Amino acid sequence: MSTTASRGTQASDIQRLQRELLQARTELDDFTYAVSHDLRASLRHVSAYAQIIQEDLGERLTPDIAAHLATVQQAAKQMTRQIEGLTELSRLTRLDLQxxxxxxxxxxxxxxxxxxxxxxxxxxxxxxxxxxxxxxxxxxxxxxxxxxxxxxxxxxxxxxxxxxxxxxxxxxxxxxxxxxxxxxxxxxxxxxxxxxxxxxxxxxxxxxxxxxxxxxxxxxxxxxxxxxxxxxxxxxxxxxxxxxxxxxxxxxx
Incomplete structure (x- = not known):
């Protein structure tokens, strides 16, 4: 293979890798958005409805049910924090260093x-x-x-x-x-x-x-x-x- 052809092949490989890298970053951005936005929205609903159940029961709220609802709300808060941590970890992968x-x-x-x-x-x-x-x-x-x-x-x-x-x-x-x-x-x-x-x-x-x-x-x-x-x-x-x-x-x- 001639030197010119070899350089052309190398340039083509580099361009292909750059396209694959861009595609991977785009997919990662889509995933990060889904995790940070859609999943957190669902967790807010879980926490909100646990609060609604607690309020609707009023005087019928027993200590056991109150404890169960508190566990649900605490788990939702914990998962929200975990999602935020994963989002931050993903952001660091793409961040340009200054x-x-x-x-x-x-x-x-x-x-x-x-x-x-x-x-x-x-x-x-x-x-x-x-x-x-x-x-x-x-x-x-x-x-x-x-x-x-x-x-x-x-x-x-x-x-x-x-x-x-x-x-x-x-x-x-x-x-x-x-x-x-x-x-x-x-x-x-x-x-x-x-x-x-x-x-x-x-x-x-x-x-x-x-x-x-x-x-x-x-x-x-x-x-x-x-x-x-x-x-x-x-x-x-x-x-x-x-x-x-x-x-x-x-x-x-």
Whole structure:
């Protein structure tokens, strides 16, 4: 085959792949719309009719029936939150990154300021490295990662009289920097750590610690979109550390 013919075949293959990719994205958009709009509408109806039944029964509403209706409404709310989490995960797959030079220290201060009102009454010792190098990434999304990870650290140290939460960093020869958030909280069985980074992956009961199990799934997706990886280490009742990598910012001449 001649060089010209070979290039023509390659161009044709690229165009075909681009069309297939566009079609896949269109189908994903259609699916996301159906999930985020149509299914949520149905769940609103379920919740609304449970409320109507409760009101129509009036004085005939027994404690057992009231409990059943409350369970229906709570399940509808929970599924709505799950749908919202899946929609956000799908959105991250298609989102165009706005890469910029990141001041991680400032992002951390912003996150901790936003979290402060919810931490009233807690005793938390923060140990945050002050010399984190400049990294490259989408500031909005990396702020979201830090919010997820720090919120998890706060949540899973709720039963500690004094919570210890630390953020450290380490650069690698590959041009990446690993950020690690460590806590002295509930930890988990490391045998199941691979479940953590999937949608609704939970290693603790909902009654013990609330949440959907979406924070780490979203974190994984964001970090992977930046070309990084995320992992966790822990032991039962002995704390947890979650690490993720991001590229170092280009050197400014």
């Amino acid at each position: 890469l910029t030079r990141l001041d991680v220290g400032q992002l951390l201060r912003d996150v901790l300021t936003a979290m402060a009102p919810a931490l009233q009454g807690r005793v938390i010792h923060w140990q945050v490295a002050q010399d984190i190098p400049a990294l490259q990434g989408d500031a909005v999304l990396i702020r979201q990662v830090l919010m997820h990870l720090l919120s998890n650290a706060v949540k899973f140290t709720a039963h500690r009289a004094v919570a210890e939460i630390e953020l450290t960093w380490q650069t690698h020869a590959s041009g990446l920097c690993a950020l690690t958030i460590t806590d002295n909280g509930a930890g988990f069985n490391p045998q199941y750590k691979d479940k953590l980074f999937h949608a609704f992956g939970r290693l603790h009961g909902a009654r013990e610690f609330e949440g959907l199990g979406m924070g780490l799934a979203l974190t994984r997706k964001i970090v992977e979109r930046h070309g990084g990886v995320v992992w966790a280490n822990a032991a039962p009742d002995a704390g947890c550390s979650v690490s993720f990598t991001l590229p170092l910012a280009p050197t400014v001449n």
